[in-house]
Amino acid sequence: MTLKNFLLDLLIFIAALIAFEPRLTGIPVHEWLSLALGITLTVHLLWHWDWMLNVGKRYFKRLFHISRLKFFVDLLFLVAFITVLLSGLLISRSILPLFGIQTEHRSIWRPLHSLSADLSLLFLAIHLGLNWDWIVCTLKRYLWTPLRRGFSSLLTPSNIEGELCPQPVEETNRR
Amino acid sequence: MKTIFRLTVIVFVMLLIGIGLYAAFQNPTIQSQLGLTSAFGWRGRAAEGTGELFLRESGEQAWRGTGNGRGFGGGQGGAFGRRAGRGEGHGELGNLPSSSGWLGLLGVLLRLAILMAIVVALVKFGRWIGRKFKPSERMNAQNVAN
Known part of the structure; x- marks a missing residue:
């Protein structure tokens, strides 16, 4: 599950980076990629259902815990991301016109799209920063250690065990 | 079954947030309170006010666009060239990828x-x-x- 999580998160991260810069791909790819990002984000939420439920149910029991901060940031991130998707759809030049729906280009949704995209980037950074230990540990486990093992087996046959990422009690279901 | 239920809940919550946001931002009272007006947009007005400054700056900083962009919502100037201006005089993002994207x-x-x-x-x-x-x-x- 951790590997699956890691691969999905990596995919979301790369797609988000590309989607954040529409000049890189042009508008049609930007719009379709963002929509696909919305779907993968839903899968991401689905895979972290237990964690969301665990923290959500006991949110006020132990308020000053980092998992509460993570939950709050994730909630804000979700709202910001939905705003990006919604405003993006409402000013869409590729997706909605494809279905015969004309969009309003000079509406309030345009500044809102830009503002919510900036906020999403901020919340993404906080989200990654708060999960930094897990990211580093998983990178070591699935990228660094196999690479090192590959190199060392070329020189001397050794068995380097992958590290197990530390999992706080309340976050057991998250990983 | 469990997964379908969870997925339904997540999609429902996302839709609910989306509908709430749509209703909120379409509300004229909230728009005026936030300084968002459909005629210009606050970034548009900001662009109108500071267009000259950003127009000058846009020539120097490539990621801000290269000038002549139109601020979001209709303000003149290149204030938000990073997203809106591409330096080709019309200020809209193009359908094709641009090298400045990197x-x-x-x-x-x-x-x-x-x-x-x-x-x-x-x-x-x-x-x-x-x-x-x-x-x-x-x-x-x-x-x-x-």
Whole structure:
């Protein structure tokens, strides 16, 4: 599950980076990629259902815990991301016109799209920063250690065990 | 079955948030309170006010666009050239990829890295403070004994 999580998160991260810069791909790819990002984000939420439920149910029991901060940031991130998707759809030049729906280009949704995209980037950074230990540990486990093992087996046959990422009690279901 | 239920709940919550946001931002009272008006848009008005400054700056900073962009919502000037201006005189993002996109991506990565570094540093500092001021077990035992 951790590997699956890691691969999905990596995919979301790369797609988000590309989607954040529409000049890189042009508008049609930007719009379709963002929509696909919305779907993968839903899968991401689905895979972290237990964690969301665990923290959500006991949110006020132990308020000053980092998992509460993570939950709050994730909630804000979700709202910001939905705003990006919604405003993006409402000013869409590729997706909605494809279905015969004309969009309003000079509406309030345009500044809102830009503002919510900036906020999403901020919340993404906080989200990654708060999960930094897990990211580093998983990178070591699935990228660094196999690479090192590959190199060392070329020189001397050794068995380097992958590290197990530390999992706080309340976050057991998250990983 | 469980997965379908969970998926339905997630999609429902997302739709609910989306509908709520749509209703809120379409409300004229909220629009005026936030300074968002459909005629110009606050960034549009900001662009109108500071167009000259950003027009000059846009020539120097590639990621801001190269001028002549139109501010979001209709304001004149290149204030938000990074997203709206492409320097071709019409200020709209094109359907085709632009080579300046790579520079933009670098900008996004840089912003992300700086923000992440700040958050990681704050978390580590918080943990260090927590460890520093956490009463030790020996002190607790002494307090209990007293």
